[in-house]
Structures are given as structure tokens and as C-alpha cells.
Amino acid sequence: MARASPVTTSPPTPPARRALRIGATLAAATAAGALFAWLRTPLPWMLGPLFLTAALGVAGAPLASSSRLRNVGQWVIGMAIGLYFTPEVVALLPRLAPALLAGVAWALLLGYAFYRWLLWTCPEMRGDRAGAFFAAAIGGASEMALLAERHGGAIDRVAAAHSLRVLLVVSLIPIGFQALGVMGADPALPAEQALRPTGLVLLGAVSAAGMALFHRLGVPNPWVLGSLAATAALTACEVPLSALPAWSSPVAQVLIGVALGSRFTPAFARAAPRWLGAVALGTLAMIVASGAFAWALAHLAGLHPATVMLGTSPGGIAEMTITAKVLQLGVPVVTAFHVTRYVGVMVLTGLVFRWEQRRRAAAGRAGGGDPGRDADSGPGA
Numbered sequence: 001m002a003r004a005s006p007v008t009t010s011p012p013t014p015p016a017r018r019a020l021r022i023g024a025t026l027a028a029a030t031a032a033g034a035l036f037a038w039l040r041t042p043l044p045w046m047l048g049p050l051f052l053t054a055a056l057g058v059a060g061a062p063l064a065s066s067s068r069l070r071n072v073g074q075w076v077i078g079m080a081i082g083l084y085f086t087p088e089v090v091a092l093l094p095r096l097a098p099a100l101l102a103g104v105a106w107a108l109l110l111g112y113a114f115y116r117w118l119l120w121t122c123p124e125m126r127g128d129r130a131g132a133f134f135a136a137a138i139g140g141a142s143e144m145a146l147l148a149e150r151h152g153g154a155i156d157r158v159a160a161a162h163s164l165r166v167l168l169v170v171s172l173i174p175i176g177f178q179a180l181g182v183m184g185a186d187p188a189l190p191a192e193q194a195l196r197p198t199g200l201v202l203l204g205a206v207s208a209a210g211m212a213l214f215h216r217l218g219v220p221n222p223w224v225l226g227s228l229a230a231t232a233a234l235t236a237c238e239v240p241l242s243a244l245p246a247w248s249s250p251v252a253q254v255l256i257g258v259a260l261g262s263r264f265t266p267a268f269a270r271a272a273p274r275w276l277g278a279v280a281l282g283t284l285a286m287i288v289a290s291g292a293f294a295w296a297l298a299h300l301a302g303l304h305p306a307t308v309m310l311g312t313s314p315g316g317i318a319e320m321t322i323t324a325k326v327l328q329l330g331v332p333v334v335t336a337f338h339v340t341r342y343v344g345v346m347v348l349t350g351l352v353f354r355w356e357q358r359r360r361a362a363a364g365r366a367g368g369g370d371p372g373r374d375a376d377s378g379p380g381a
Contacts (some may be wrong), residue, residue: 021064029053029258033250042174042183043326045253046319053261054167058269065262073255074223074318076248079207081321081335082231083190083243089332090236096336099301103312103337104344106293107138108352110314111345114138114282118161121278128154129360133353135161135279138314139345143220147350160271161279163263168283169315170260174323177306186304187328191235192243199242206230206241220346224318225339249325256318286314304330311337 029049036044057063114136119125125132131153134144141162148158177183192199210230214222234241294309301308307330310320317338324334 018064021062022066022069025053025063025065025258025262026069026254028056029254029261033254033257042178043170043253043323045250046257046322047171047174049254049257050167050170050261053258054264057262057264058266060266063262065258067259069255070259071223073252073259074221075207075211075227076244076252077256077318077322078211078224078227079203079231080190080244080249080252080325081331082207082228082233083192083235084188084331084335085232085235086191087236087238089188090232093332093336096301096303096333099297099303099308100336100340101344102297104341104348106290106297106312107314107341107345108348110286110289111137111139111349112352112356114286117282117285118275118278121281122272122275125157125275128152128157129356130353131155131157133356134158134349136282137345137349138341139349140220140316140342141166143346144349147353151353157272157275159263160268160276163260163268164276164279165283165286165314166260166316166319167264168280169287169313170319170323172284172287173310173313173315174327177327177329182306182327182329184328186307186330186333188331190243191238192240194243195245196242199240200244203231203234203241206234220342221317224321225342228335228339249322253322253326256322260319283314290314303333306330307333308337310334312341317342 029052032048032052033045034048036048041047053063053065115133118132118136119129122132130151131148134148134151134153135158137144137147141159144162145155145158147153149155207227207230210228211222211226214226214229219225290313291309294312295305297303297312298305298308306327307324310324310327310329311334313320315323317335320338321331321335323329324331
């Protein structure tokens with residue numbers, strides 16, 4: 001059975017040198033964001049840093065990122081998105097419940113199909129089905145890596161698969177939407193338009209309290225969800241505090257782009273090229289399938305197809321809500337889809353994996369005791 005690659009330790013980087021590397025990485029990432037903005041690409045302040053740090057990281061450049069700064073970026077995004085949840089928007093959410101539940105079911109189905117694809121194209125993963133299953137799940141990378149480790153899966157491959165999937169989704173969908181001219185097709189406005197210094201301080205304090213509460217309760221991704229929940233509660237109760245400064249969203253995008261791009265290292269590029277190729281092809285297929293699903297669901301639910309596409313695409317909460325905000329595509333609806341899916345996938349993925357184990361055991365008994373030989377047998381079997 002495949003296991004996580006052994007971890008080799010190296011002497012820790014002195015704090016001063018690490019801080020210098022983080023500063024240099026952020027400076028280069030900001031310059032890349034400015035270049036992408038000048039080129040008028042979609043999501044320039046996230047895609048520019050993401051592409052630059054990923055390219056330099058694979059080339060072996062001495063980059064560094066900070067998890068604390070990434071959390072700050074997620075905190076800002078949570079506040080920015082929470083300001084869209086006006087009483088009118090909240091009143092509409094119950095009507096969307098069937099569509100939101102359909103989005104959860106779609107994510108589970110898509111992840112299972114992706115899992116079967118990975119087994120079919122990468123025969124070596126049939127000895128590590130837990131790794132393949134949680135690498136394919138449409139959920140948080142850190143949570144899926146923990147579940148894989150708990151079931152004996154190779155967490156390095158799980159992390160690589162999620163990183164590559166998110167990079168492709170975050171890159172291709174905005175570029176495709178810009179090419180199709182759907183930017184601004186489903187705009188929504190935040191409740192607050194005026195910047196009030198005192199109110200901004202209070203908003204930051206309340207959202208920070210929400211993050212601290214969610215962190216204490218063990219809620220996954222408290223930096224986005226806690227900040228979002230606290231700010232949305234204030235907005236829904238019509239408590240006007242302040243808008244966010246115009247520069248806050250680009251800064252948050254740079255921080256998140258750097259955090260995503262820094263996952264790509266020379267070791268990532270060298271590790272299991274067939275595995276990475278299968279993940280890339282499978283992700284492209286999921287994007288196309290999600291487009292067809294979104295078109296059908298949008299017509300049934302009376303929503304804009306581009307909004308539903310962002311809500312049901314195999315990306316992450318922070319990345320897809322940023323995309324919705326920048327492209328002006330139904331920010332509250334996209335957020336509702338992703339939060340509902342996030343909770344549903346976290347709760348149900350382990351149950352689906354146990355069902356898959358029971359299914360394979362039953363197939364093995366029916367087929368003469370060889371559970372490894374089932375319908376996913378593909379090249380090299």
C-alpha cells in the first residue's frame with residue numbers, strides 16, 4: 001500500500017532571513033498582480049501572484065509564505081462577503097434550499113467519479129484507495145489530507161491533487177468567463193458603501209470574535225467562515241458599521257494567491273507525473289461537467305448560469321467567493337452554495353468512503369475474494 005513519502009528535515013530558517021524571504025515574495029507577487037491588472041486579466045491580484053509564485057516555486061526559487069498572512073487574507077474576504085447578506089438576500093435563501101442540496105449531491109457525485117478516474121488512470125493507486133478517494137473529494141485540502149492520513153492514505157499525493165485542482169479551477173473559470181463576456185451579468189451590492197473609521201474598527205473586532213469562536217469550536221476554516229458568519233449576522237440585522245477600504249480586496253487576493261502558489265515546489269513537479277497528469281485531465285473534465293450541470297440547475301432554480309457555475313465548480317470557498325465578488329456574479333448565492341457544500345462534504349465524505357469500502361468488500365466476496373479487481377480496472381491492470 002502506498003504511504004506518505006518520508007519527510008526529510010532541514011535546519012530551520014533563521015527568523016530574520018525568513019521574514020526577508022516573505023517580504024521579497026510579497027513584493028514580487030504584488031508586482032505580478034499590478035502587471036496582470038495592467039493587462040486587464042480577470043482576478044489580477046490573485047492570479048498574478050498565484051502564477052508567479054507557482055512558477056518560481058517549481059523552478060526552485062527561495063520563496064516563503066506565511067500562514068498568518070494567509071489567514072488575514074481569508075479574514076478580509078470573509079468580512080467582504082458578509083456585507084452582501086442583507087435582509088432581502090437572507091429572505092431569499094430558503095427558496096434556494098433545493099438547489100443548494102443539489103449542489104452538495106453534485107459535489108459528492110463529482111468527487112466519486114473523479115476517484116474512479118484516478119484509479120483507472122493510475123493503477124498504482126489501487127494499493128492506496130484512501131489516498132485516491134480523499135484526493136478526489138471536492139472539499140478542503142487540509143481536511144481531506146487529515147482524513148486520508150487517518151485511513152492510511154498518502155497525504156502528499158492528496159495535497160498535490162487538491163493544490164493542482166484549485167489552481168486550474170481558479171485560473172480557467174475566470175479567464176473563460178471574461179472571454180464569454182459574462183462579467184457583471186449578475187451583480188449584487190454590499191449593504192454598506194461608506195467607509196467609517198470607527199465602524200471599520202468595530203467590524204474588525206466583531207469578525208475577529210467570530211473567527212475566535214469558530215476556532216474554539218473546531219469549525220474547519222474558521223478564518224473565512226467565522227468572519228463571514230459574524231459580518232453576515234450584522235448585515236442581516238441591519239447594523240451599519242462600515243464598508244471595507246478599496247485596497248483591502250487586492251491585498252487579500254495577493255495574500256491568498258501567494259499561499260496557493262507557494263504549494264508548488266520542485267518536489268511537487270517531480271512527484272508522480274502520471275498522477276499529476278490524471279488530476280489535471282480529471283479537473284478539466286469536472287469543469288466541463290460542472291458547466292453542464294450549472295446550466296440545467298440554473299434554469300430549474302431561476303438563477304443565472306454563471307452564478308451557479310461558480311457555486312458548483314470544484315474550487316474552494318475563499319477562491320470562488322473572491323471570483324464572484326470581482327466578476328460581480330451573485331456573491332451571496334455563490335457563497336451559500338459553497339458554505340452548504342463545504343458543510344455537506346465534511347459531514348458526508350467519510351460516510352461515502354465507508355460505503356465504498358463495504359461495496360468493494362461485497363464485490364470481492366461475490367467475485368471470489370479479489371476486491372481489487374472491479375470496474376475501475378484500467379490501463380496496466
